[in-house]
Amino acid sequence: MRLSTKGRYAVTAMIDLAIHDQERPVTLAEISNCQGISLSYLEQLFAKLRRSGLVKGMRGPGGGYRLAKPSSEISIAAIILAVDERMDSTLCNGREDCQNGERCLTHELWSRLSDQIFEYLDSINLATFLELAAERDTPESQPREVLREENPVCFN
Known part of the structure; x- marks a missing residue:
């Protein structure tokens, strides 16, 4: 992000x-x-x-x-x-088309990181x-x- x-x-x-x-x-x-x-x-x-x-x-x-x-x-x-x-760490902006139109291997990792960042900022x-x-x-x-x-x- x-x-x-x-x-x-x-x-x-x-x-x-x-x-x-x-x-x-x-x-x-x-x-x-x-x-x-x-x-x-x-x-x-x-x-x-x-x-x-x-x-x-x-x-x-x-x-x-x-x-x-x-x-x-x-x-x-x-x-x-x-x-x-946006609070999105993925390269595809959450569209799951990161690698030549397909979901990349690390999409879930970056998506969950985005969720954690949002939760942290929402808690303050x-x-x-x-x-x-x-x-x-x-x-x-x-x-x-x-x-x-x-x-x-x-x-x-």
Whole structure:
């Protein structure tokens, strides 16, 4: 399985939203600035995330985006699927025509790997991820209070 930039950026942006979710809506410009993701690319991703019911837009002054569900109900797999990413390690995209139109000898191995990857990513939700990140001792994942003192907008 190869996770493209689209999937990685979508997960990163959703984690950024989850960090701020109890405080205020977050603008795409803020996410772009903090995470180094192109604003136009974020607009494309958020259109898909909105259609999938993962985010909701808030208009007007102080507007931006918020999670459409509690962070505990949004899995990493759901985010990746929402932006049309495939989670398939087979060469044939699951069609079983890997070798000259026939199923290859290792198709089942790669298919099961794809299933395991999906199950793992589906078992991690945004809330769980934030809890895990807060437990680590590295500076980039210090508890929110420490990060808020250093930079009130960006939590890299």
